[in-house]
Amino acid sequence: MRQAKTLKIYANHLLVSTMKMQEHAGSDKSCVWHAADFADGELKEEMFAIRFGSVENCKKFKDLVDEIAESLAKDEGKVNEDGSSTAGLLEKLTVSESKSEEGVKGEAVTKSEATASE
Template identity: 70%
Template sequence: MASNDPDREEEAAAAGEDEDTGAQVAPIVTLSEVAVTTGEEEEDALLDLKAKLYRFDKEGNQWKERGTGSVKLLKHRETGKVRLLMRQVKTLKICANHLVLPSVKIQEHAGNDKSCVWHASDFADGELKEEMFCIRFGSVENCKKFMETVEGIAESSEKNEEKESKDASDAAGLLDKLSVHESKTEKAPEEVPAAAVKADDETEK
C-alpha cells in the first residue's frame, strides 16, 4: 500500500540519493597546473586604476569603446622604460599597450573633467598603429592623478633621452680627440741615413 505522507517520501528519496554505491568514477579530463606568464613579471606598477577606454575610429569618425578594466603604468626594472597597459576586466584581453614616450601629450577631454585624450603608437593588436585614445575614470581625482603621472613620466623620458644623446656626443668627441692624438704621436718608421747605405756599398766592393 502506497504511503500518502510527503515527508516520508522525501526522506526515502534523500536516503536513496545519499546511498553509497561503492562505484569509482574516474575523471574524464585530467587538468594539470599551468604557469601563466603575463609579461609583467619584470615590471613594477607605478599606477593601477579602474577606467573605461575608447579608441577614435577615423573611418567612422566616432569614438568606439575599447573596454573596461584596469589601466596600469608599468616600469621595467632593468631598462627603466614605462609602458601603459590596459586589460579588459573579465577576458583580460589587452585594450592598450604602448610606451610612455616624450611624444605622448595627454590633455583633458573637452566637456568632461573625468576623461582625457592622447595619441600613441600602440601595440595592443600585435602591430604598431597610431591611435587616439580617450579614457574615462570614476572620479576627477583619478583622472588628474593619471594625467599628472603620465606627464611626469613623459618629461622624465625626454630628459633621459637628452642626457643619453649628450653622453653619446661627448663619447664621440673623446674618441675623435683620441684618434687625432694617436696619429700625431705615432712614430714614423726610422729612416736609414743615406751615408750609411753608401758606406755599406763601398765595403761590399
C-alpha cells in the same frame, strides 16, 4: 591595459617623452592621448580615451603620465650630452701600426720566402 569585463588587451604601448595627455573635451573625468600601439599584434598609431569615476583620479593619472614623460625627456637629454662627449673622444681616436707589429709581419714574410725557396 585591459578592458574591464572581457580582459581583452586594449592598450599595449610605451610611455615616451613626446606623449601628450589631454583632458577630453566636455568631460573632466576623461583623458585622451595618441600612441603607437601593439594591442592587436600590429604596430599602428591609435588615439586612446579613458574615463575615470572621479575628477581626482583622472587628474592623478594625467599628472603621473606627464611626470613620466618629463622624466624620460630629461634622461634623453643626458644621453645626448654623453653622446656628444663620446663623439668628441672618437674624433681624437686614431689607428696606427706599432713597430712590433711591423716586425712580426716582416718575419712572416721572411719565413714564407724561405719556404718558397726550398
